[in-house]
Amino acid sequence: MTNNTRVELLKYMIMAREFDASMLRLYRQGKAFGGVYSQLGNEAVSVGSAMALDPTQDVLFPMHRNVGAHFVFGATIDQMMQNQLAREGSQMRGTDGTGHYADPRLRIYGNVSHLGAMIPVANGFVLAGKLRGENTVALTYIGDGGAQVGEVHEALNFAAVHKLPLVLIIENNQYAYSTPNSQEFAVDQLSKRAIGYGIHGETIDGTDVELVLKTCQAAVARARRGEGPSIIETQTMRMRGHAEHDDFSYVPKELLDEWALRDPVNTYSAKLIADGVISSEEVKQLRDTTLDQMIASIDRTLELPWPDASEGFKQVFL
Amino acid sequence: MTNNTRVELLKYMIMAREFDASMLRLYRQGKAFGGVYSQLGNEAVSVGSAMALDPTQDVLFPMHRNVGAHFVFGATIDQMMQNQLAREGSQMRGTDGTGHYADPRLRIYGNVSHLGAMIPVANGFVLAGKLRGENTVALTYIGDGGAQVGEVHEALNFAAVHKLPLVLIIENNQYAYSTPNSQEFAVDQLSKRAIGYGIHGETIDGTDVELVLKTCQAAVARARRGEGPSIIETQTMRMRGHAEHDDFSYVPKELLDEWALRDPVNTYSAKLIADGVISSEEVKQLRDTTLDQMIASIDRTLELPWPDASEGFKQVFL
Amino acid sequence: MTTYLDAIADAIRIEMRKDQSVFMIGEDIGVYGGAFKLTKGFLAEFGPQRIIDAPISEAAIMGAGIGAALNGMRPIVEMQFMDFITNGFNQLVTVAATTAYRWGIPVPMVVRGPSGGGVGANPFHSRNSEAWFAHATGLKVVCPATAADAKGLMTASIRDQNPVVFFEHKGLYRKIKDEVPEGEYVVPLGQAKVVREGTDVSVITYGSAVHMALEAATMLEADGASVEVVDIRTLVPLDEETILQSVRKTGRAVVAHEAVLTAGFAGEIASRIADSAFTFLDAPVKRVAAYDSPTPFAPTLEKAVLPNAEKIAEALRSVLAF
Amino acid sequence: MTTYLDAIADAIRIEMRKDQSVFMIGEDIGVYGGAFKLTKGFLAEFGPQRIIDAPISEAAIMGAGIGAALNGMRPIVEMQFMDFITNGFNQLVTVAATTAYRWGIPVPMVVRGPSGGGVGANPFHSRNSEAWFAHATGLKVVCPATAADAKGLMTASIRDQNPVVFFEHKGLYRKIKDEVPEGEYVVPLGQAKVVREGTDVSVITYGSAVHMALEAATMLEADGASVEVVDIRTLVPLDEETILQSVRKTGRAVVAHEAVLTAGFAGEIASRIADSAFTFLDAPVKRVAAYDSPTPFAPTLEKAVLPNAEKIAEALRSVLAF
Numbered sequence A, B: 001m002t003n004n005t006r007v008e009l010l011k012y013m014i015m016a017r018e019f020d021a022s023m024l025r026l027y028r029q030g031k032a033f034g035g036v037y038s039q040l041g042n043e044a045v046s047v048g049s050a051m052a053l054d055p056t057q058d059v060l061f062p063m064h065r066n067v068g069a070h071f072v073f074g075a076t077i078d079q080m081m082q083n084q085l086a087r088e089g090s091q092m093r094g095t096d097g098t099g100h101y102a103d104p105r106l107r108i109y110g111n112v113s114h115l116g117a118m119i120p121v122a123n124g125f126v127l128a129g130k131l132r133g134e135n136t137v138a139l140t141y142i143g144d145g146g147a148q149v150g151e152v153h154e155a156l157n158f159a160a161v162h163k164l165p166l167v168l169i170i171e172n173n174q175y176a177y178s179t180p181n182s183q184e185f186a187v188d189q190l191s192k193r194a195i196g197y198g199i200h201g202e203t204i205d206g207t208d209v210e211l212v213l214k215t216c217q218a219a220v221a222r223a224r225r226g227e228g229p230s231i232i233e234t235q236t237m238r239m240r241g242h243a244e245h246d247d248f249s250y251v252p253k254e255l256l257d258e259w260a261l262r263d264p265v266n267t268y269s270a271k272l273i274a275d276g277v278i279s280s281e282e283v284k285q286l287r288d289t290t291l292d293q294m295i296a297s298i299d300r301t302l303e304l305p306w307p308d309a310s311e312g313f314k315q316v317f318l
Numbered sequence C, D: 001m002t003t004y005l006d007a008i009a010d011a012i013r014i015e016m017r018k019d020q021s022v023f024m025i026g027e028d029i030g031v032y033g034g035a036f037k038l039t040k041g042f043l044a045e046f047g048p049q050r051i052i053d054a055p056i057s058e059a060a061i062m063g064a065g066i067g068a069a070l071n072g073m074r075p076i077v078e079m080q081f082m083d084f085i086t087n088g089f090n091q092l093v094t095v096a097a098t099t100a101y102r103w104g105i106p107v108p109m110v111v112r113g114p115s116g117g118g119v120g121a122n123p124f125h126s127r128n129s130e131a132w133f134a135h136a137t138g139l140k141v142v143c144p145a146t147a148a149d150a151k152g153l154m155t156a157s158i159r160d161q162n163p164v165v166f167f168e169h170k171g172l173y174r175k176i177k178d179e180v181p182e183g184e185y186v187v188p189l190g191q192a193k194v195v196r197e198g199t200d201v202s203v204i205t206y207g208s209a210v211h212m213a214l215e216a217a218t219m220l221e222a223d224g225a226s227v228e229v230v231d232i233r234t235l236v237p238l239d240e241e242t243i244l245q246s247v248r249k250t251g252r253a254v255v256a257h258e259a260v261l262t263a264g265f266a267g268e269i270a271s272r273i274a275d276s277a278f279t280f281l282d283a284p285v286k287r288v289a290a291y292d293s294p295t296p297f298a299p300t301l302e303k304a305v306l307p308n309a310e311k312i313a314e315a316l317r318s319v320l321a322f
Ligand SMILES: Cc1ncc(C[n+]2csc(CCOP(=O)(O)OP(=O)(O)O)c2C)c(N)n1
Pocket: A065, A113, A114, A115, A142, A143, A144, A145, A146, A147, A149, A171, A173, A175, A176, A177, A238, A242, C027, C056, C058, C080, C084, C087
């Protein structure tokens, strides 16, 4: 892995984190709109996985805690901010918000609230590529909770039968809203679902961005070679509530403390500093610059008016 | 296994087979009504599995090729025939037919056409039992094709989490309508799905009625002990078309020939004769008597009028 | 004065205390007390056997309800948002709705949850889908507008022998407060209610639109018009008689709901009026409903596409001017 | 003379020959040629890349269609029976229906399959569910009654930029034969058709009920009444103008469909008439539809609950006698 790549990984993780922190501030100020879903603790998964793709030919179907993946695929801070706040000029013209948006120019297809619903769609996207002899890989995500949705099963089996180039990350962040893993499923590793479909599956530490990247690169390579889909379960911890309205008092404090030591941004910064790839000064500067960018973007976005009401009556059909 | 049990197993398999043959005759005569789904080749699964239950406390959720299980649970030939032919006096009063009927007195709950839809319902049935401290086990079935339905996934995971006393037989009869296993899934054994749920799973020869019985008894015992659900995949061959309108020309002749040698009724008759449990005379007599019963039942049923039209307007609500 | 949300919780609590066969199943209803905190305290009172947190599997949850109902229980199934009922749709319309007709076995189950828009959720947390279930046959469909009705109809729904789809409006949960009878309280399914008497024109409506209609009625007072508002309360069974009585009296009708217009339940009501009150009608029957689109996210757009008191008032004026 | 079934197959075949982006996906559509043999010969002509047999996974199949449409293809998704659309319901109403509105990206997909009753199938192979999709917003809904329309509307549906739910009536597949134009043939979506001119009363209808209405019209001739029959052909978009023109002319209307009455699409049509043709109406608008129950299996029951020519004739007589 080049030093360049390593710095990039860090840079995107910091972007994700600062975006998140900004949304939290906006939420506290009563200026955020809709649910604010933090990916604190999940940055390594979003960033590491998306970095494994080729953004000129592959395609991203992100979920609600994947702002890092958006950034890797070229989404700008302004774009994300406008969508989150549903302002005029935002990609969805106010019809929808949060992380649901799609930007076909960037090969990003957003999600819908219904968990798991976009996995069958990701299948169809790469099936079309396959029919045309293209070699597009789709990367998508589901939570430890969402993995129990029936459509996930249908989609994985379908992808297995048709050997589709799909990489599914199961983001196991220990909780689905207030529900712990133990009440969501009864197997030690969700990646074992792969066995029942005859596809590749593995469980990895989701706080280690380089491990995520390498594991996903291997999965993308398999997909590209026509060997079909993979399930990669990433173990992380959701370090905040389900969304910011949730005080997550149902999560044991010790569990959070334990995982805090494995914070993906901090550990990776420390690693790169130890390896002499970057100085602690530079890390601080990177954070500060990113924060400045966020603040500037927030200022610009909050000045934007709401989309015009007439947008509500447009393009139900095309 | 007592000789009594062994003869019972044979008796029910013969009933299932002769019922089937009767439906086929009726179909050819243009007197059958609705789809006629043969279970030729599957008798050992229906009968062996149902025999593992305690019909005074357990509950059966049969599928379309499980007439043998109905008989084990006490359904009469007349009852089955009336339902198949949707005649007056039939349990569903003509509102539905084929094997969809329920008879709560016999602890049989029928199915609906939508494959897999009754597995979540079977869960709920035994969940209720559990809430009341009862020890009811539910036995249900799904095909190699139907196992790909999303609801099956949700139900198995749910049963695993709640450690429900559920036994699911996956009747792998190699085809789902015209679609072979290879186009339905990409794993060598469907029972491996169990691994992903953290539950018991195994694949067995579905033409061996005693093996089916023993395997199901063990599954029922586990369920009864509170160890949760099991998946048992039974390997058989669908020896006729999907339903009788289907000439199944898409099935290689050799495959049918191969499986014909493993005919569950013939092999088991031979075995019981070899073991001195029953004479070949007695087997022949059993078949003849059963056939006579079928013919008598058909005669009685065909004389019944259609249900009165007024039944169509009743009990949409209770 | 009790909120709409508390009234529902109250009805469920009372039935659960009385009847051991009533239990709840859903997502995050236990420790968390539900996404809207409707089941707050329930886990402590009733324990995890009767307040069951389930995996994110709406079909499995729905099926668990159906199966338990077949086996003598009275499950209350929560959809965290009614939008997610699309994931359990097959269970509901294929299995629950047809069982009584085919087998003659009751399926006493309530499927309930927050529906509706106007609160800046998004297209996937705002749908009003009651018409789908009214068209499914075999499901009762309830849409309360007030706290008292929410309580009384919930009690009736839990006691009903049939599957009931109970649409709570999330915008009313904490906004609406009214006098709610204490203790057991039943509002029978299938009885509409004249919530405001009037002589010149009737608004036939339900759910959140009842409040819009009442506001519109007040606006029309200024024009000197007397508006009657009929809250049908349950779509299935439908109390056609009360609707017709009102329209026969006033001779004019506007039908309003928050759901989108096309193939919405307003069509059902308007056609019944056009058929059975034809000779009494002095004006066309107008419908007020949401624009035929998903419910958008931004407040400007959402406000524009959803119905409101002004839009109902406008329809009333046009009908009165006819 | 071509059957309804062959006409549909013909339209698909022509489009597939012309446009490489059109492909089919469904259960048993390849080697077997589909449960109704509609795709017989397709596998041989187009190969397994374009005639894709899928596992029994309606949601996965629907999603595959949506995703392929997002990626430049024009998938035709077969439901083996339209009843099983309930298993892919979420994909259709949540994803397909809302994508254009939210993302401005087209989802040119046709979901098609056999629907309807009257053929002794059973409650799970007979549903008429078009109203659900008309109410979903964002889906076009097509219900052809004749072979020629089936062909022309299928061509238009395949070429449309939006998701289209195309209801074929299984009872018409081989029963209905008519003159079908050869080669490419388009009937634009959103154009109703006066299939029989008349002056005394209008029947507004679609799908299988068109044939019942025509039969009823013939019956009414004996009474000396002249019945106009309007086949709306597509529910979304709806050609309101042709409906209103007819009713303004005749002053009387019966709305008929095979689907169950409550919250069915007849309500939508009848209310539009009651609103926009009010001053032209000389009689109540009557609806004829199935009884509100699942479609039963036994022929005696099925015949009793479904609409037919006699029931439409009766409604016509009552409207004419008004
Ligand atoms: C089908 C469906 N059911 C319920 C919900 C409500 N819901 C939104 S997020 C969520 C929890 C998701 O948990 P998980 O999949 O583990 O993802 P996480 O939020 O932990 O990243 C729930 C229950 C939904 N969006 N979709």
